[in-house]
Amino acid sequence: MLEKLHESLRNAPIVRRGDYNYFIHPISDGVPFLEPELLEEITDHILEISDMDVDRILTIEAMGIPLATSLSMRTGIPFSIIRKRQYALDGEIVLSQKTGYSKGELYVNSVKKGDRVLIVDDVVSTGGTLIPLLTVLRDAGVEVSDTVVVIERGDGASRLKDMGFRVKTLVRISVNEKGVCIED
Numbered sequence: 001m002l003e004k005l006h007e008s009l010r011n012a013p014i015v016r017r018g019d020y021n022y023f024i025h026p027i028s029d030g031v032p033f034l035e036p037e038l039l040e041e042i043t044d045h046i047l048e049i050s051d052m053d054v055d056r057i058l059t060i061e062a063m064g065i066p067l068a069t070s071l072s073m074r075t076g077i078p079f080s081i082i083r084k085r086q087y088a089l090d091g092e093i094v095l096s097q098k099t100g101y102s103k104g105e106l107y108v109n110s111v112k113k114g115d116r117v118l119i120v121d122d123v124v125s126t127g128g129t130l131i132p133l134l135t136v137l138r139d140a141g142v143e144v145s146d147t148v149v150v151i152e153r154g155d156g157a158s159r160l161k162d163m164g165f166r167v168k169t170l171v172r173i174s175v176n177e178k179g180v181c182i183e184d
Ligand SMILES: O=P(O)(O)OC[C@H]1O[C@H](OP(=O)(O)OP(=O)(O)O)[C@H](O)[C@@H]1O
Pocket: 028, 029, 060, 061, 062, 063, 064, 098, 099, 100, 102, 121, 122, 123, 124, 125, 126, 127, 128, 129, 130, 156
């Protein structure tokens, strides 16, 4: 199960981003290239474990986009991209994101109180993206059916769980300067 994902993670190169050992992988970076068979394996798995009874799929620029596109095409459910650029449309929700190597603002459009959404993203690491996102959505009265993330590293997912946010991940890894280890 998830053989292509596991194999490709074992071969992922590492680069330093400040103090952070950053793995480079087709799903999290789109480089060197993303094979459709890998995207299909992941899409099938997400569809098996997720509650897709939603109005919309929400994903985060940039590397949630291939995942959301694939899920949308398989289910017919529209998707909306949480952007790093402001549109200033009515109802736009702003939040601050901080990862292990970057920080900035994110802008959520097209959700309102009572909407039901599935959230999908490529990686959860520190939780500095999903914690503020799930908090603002909860405060806005948006119902999240599931939050599904392909690759889990670090303590972000357990911090989310401690805060009462449920997150499903497909694989848990650890990363050091030599490479990636699959944890489960
Ligand atoms: O748990 P965290 O520490 O917040 O890390 C996870 C976030 O980091 C990456 O986003 P990034 O902002 O690098 O955008 P990208 O998709 O353009 O690479 C990834 O896509 C997640 O959204």
